Amino acid sequence: MDIPALVSAAARGDQSAWDALVRQFSGLLWSIARAYRLSDADAADAVQCTWIKLVEHLDRIAEPERLAGWLSTTARHECLQLLRRSGRLPAPAEEIADSPDPAPALDHELLVRERNAALWRVFEELPDRCRRLLRVLMASPPPAYAEVALALDMPVGSIGPIRQRCLGRLKALVAGNQLLEERS
Amino acid sequence: MNDDDFLDVLRAAADEFDPVPAGVLRDASAALALRTLDAELAELVESEALVRGNGPLTLAFESEHVTISLEIDGSRLRGFVSGAEGEAVVETPRSRRAVPISDGWFTAADVPAGLVRVRVAASDGTPVVTRWVRS
Numbered sequence: 001m002d003i004p005a006l007v008s009a010a011a012r013g014d015q016s017a018w019d020a021l022v023r024q025f026s027g028l029l030w031s032i033a034r035a036y037r038l039s040d041a042d043a044a045d046a047v048q049c050t051w052i053k054l055v056e057h058l059d060r061i062a063e064p065e066r067l068a069g070w071l072s073t074t075a076r077h078e079c080l081q082l083l084r085r086s087g088r089l090p091a092p093a094e095e096i097a098d099s100p101d102p103a104p105a106l107d108h109e110l111l112v113r114e115r116n117a118a119l120w121r122v123f124e125e126l127p128d129r130c131r132r133l134l135r136v137l138m139a140s141p142p143p144a145y146a147e148v149a150l151a152l153d154m155p156v157g158s159i160g161p162i163r164q165r166c167l168g169r170l171k172a173l174v175a176g177n178q179l180l181e182e183r184s
Numbered sequence: 185m186n187d188d189d190f191l192d193v194l195r196a197a198a199d200e201f202d203p204v205p206a207g208v209l210r211d212a213s214a215a216l217a218l219r220t221l222d223a224e225l226a227e228l229v230e231s232e233a234l235v236r237g238n239g240p241l242t243l244a245f246e247s248e249h250v251t252i253s254l255e256i257d258g259s260r261l262r263g264f265v266s267g268a269e270g271e272a273v274v275e276t277p278r279s280r281r282a283v284p285i286s287d288g289w290f291t292a293a294d295v296p297a298g299l300v301r302v303r304v305a306a307s308d309g310t311p312v313v314t315r316w317v318r319s
Contacts, residue, residue: 140198
């Protein structure tokens with residue numbers, strides 16, 4: 001997808017180019033709002049504000065090839081502003097310890113649709129920092145680490161190691177979850 | 185299952201249990217219509233949230249032709265503009281309302297929470313719009 005071409009077409013008022021950008025990046029923006037635990041209404045607000053700010057900046061985006069990063073940064077600011085207004089800033093990032101036990105291998109049957117619900121509940125039990133990072137990494141289409149770093153204000157280099165530890169933790173939780181365990 | 189595969193499973197779960205709502209996509213698509221190619225942009229030069237979290241927010245904007253000060257207190261917006269007269273249009277992503285400017289002052293009640301901007305016509309006719317701010 002040629003993002004700079006879409007940006008300049010949208011800046012000329014091309015609705016279909018704009019809609020292509022919306023389709024490409026809405027998943028990322030939504031995941032960022034959810035990573036900060038915004039409610040449905042606040043998440044919708046944060047995403048809409050991000051798009052409106054892009055409209056305001058369309059002909060002044062300095063590096064259109066970095067649009068995803070610009071959107072990620074803007075979405076983070078919108079989320080933090082909403083959280084600040086409601087007096088709930090995100091919890092300080094806690095250290096993520098390695099998972100206590102080596103995670104047992106998950107077999108491919110986890111892909112079975114009905115288990116996703118149990119998996120989702122287990123995911124919600126993760127410590128905040130893990131939940132936040134993984135929620136953004138789960139965006140569709142998958143974001144680049146550079147964008148994830150901007151969305152969460154983390155060093156790019158820390159994402160890979162933290163991702164590994166957090167997935168390890170989640171696997172350990174899955175292993176201890178009967179519903180997910182007994183059918184695997 | 186390696187980490188990449190596991191993340192793919194999680195992505196499928198997210199798509200199923202926390203998808204982007206259709207309304208969010210519709211609003212995003214509609215946002216392009218909020219472009220203001222015709223107007224001079226009044227930039228935010230000062231922003232101050234007064235005391236309490238819910239206290240009034242004061243903002244100052246400047247463009248080549250006008251200066252606009254806004255005080256937003258809950259759903260009430262009060263403004264002072266110099267360099268423009270007639271009416272001020274208070275815009276949100278879903279609404280716009282014209283209110284009269286009297287000796288530079290204008291007031292709008294019941295402004296919905298969220299983004300808001302104000303559009304005026306400078307004395308020489310130049311349309312001017314402020315940046316969006318969160319009320």
